[in-house]
Every structure is written in C-alpha cells, then in structure tokens.
Amino acid sequence: GQNIDQPTEMTATEGAIVQINCTYQTSGFNGLFWYQQHAGEAPTFLSYNVLDGLEEKGRFSSFLSRSKGYSYLLLKELQMKDSASYLCAVRENSGNTPLVFGKGTRLSVIA
C-alpha cells in the first residue's frame, strides 16, 4: 500500500526557519516532490529529489533519505506569503505513474 505522512499544521514566525517533514512507505520509489498550495489555488512545484541529499533552491531546500523513507522541506527567512499548504508527493515507478500525494502541511507564518 501507499502511506505518506506529514504533520497537519505548523506555525512559525516571520524571518525564522521551519522544517516540514515527510515520511513515506510506497511499493516503489522514483522521486519525491514538494508542492506549495495557497488556499483555493492549484499546487505549484517547489522541488524534486530522487537521490539522497540536499537540493537547495533559494530560500527553499529539500532533503531526501531513501533508506529511511524520509524527506524534509526547509524554508528559510520566512515571509508572510509563505503561509500555505505544503504537499509531499512520491512517484512510485518510472514512466507515467501518477504522483501519490500526502495530505499536506498547513503552515501559518505569524509576525
């Protein structure tokens, strides 16, 4: 079966750093994605990891450990506009296999 877990909600302060964790148990693994979704809007792509390690892209970084079935999204220098849901998604196989999404973590950035 498929199981992707992430915390339901998190709160952090403007200017701070926050780490959103994701653990997964899937029948296969061919990449892990993080998407940002503002309320009422479509998800937008943030990052992709297929090999172990850290991928950095501006204020956002994503880490993957395949042996542990674990990823995190790190957001630095938080801004109010970062308040959104962050979805972890796994592609189980190569080819055209659709993504399997977690339920998302709703991040609230407060002043």
Added chain:
Amino acid sequence: DAMVIQNPRYQVTQFGKPVTLSCSQTLNHNVMYWYQQKSSQAPKLLFHYYDKDFNNEADTPDNFQSRRPNTSFCFLDIRSPGLGDAAMYLCATRSGRHYNEQFFGPGTRLTVL
C-alpha cells in the same frame, strides 16, 4: 503565458444535473491528469491519459467520465453530481519525456446545490 487552463474557475450545479469541466494545455504534454481535492485533503487522482491511452483509478466512481479529443484538451464529465462531489478539480500535465514536475491548472471549484 498560461500553460494549463481550466474553465470555468467556479462552477455551480444542481444535484443530479450533469456538468462538464474543461482543461486545455499549451505545453504539448503527452500526459494529462484529473484530480479531485476536498478541503484539507490530498489531491486524489481520478484518471490520467498518456496520449489517448486512458487509465482509470480503481476507486473512481462510475459517475465520473473523461474525454481527451486531442493533445490539448481534456474534459471531466460528472453525470449525476451528488453533494459529495463538491470539491476542487485539478487538471495537471506532464511531458512523457520529462521525469520531473507535473504542471497544474488553477482548478475548478465545483459547488453542488
């Protein structure tokens, strides 16, 4: 500049009245997906196409049908909407040759009265 377009953005229908949601893309991507997303839940895949090859998820209700007349367009037909079908419907595309991201449209929020 729009890449994945969904119309309408907001759709209101009556219980049992058929409704069609549309998606178009300017990316020439082979793969198109339809997801249903309810409040505070993960997007749930309904079906996807690789070119004209249709793949239906096992738990997608028979009430939901899809058509893809050409590469650019894909439709979601809900034959007899129930109150439980009220949700955001997301269309997404991906290149069959590019193993990375799916591009999502802005979604259609369906309300069933």
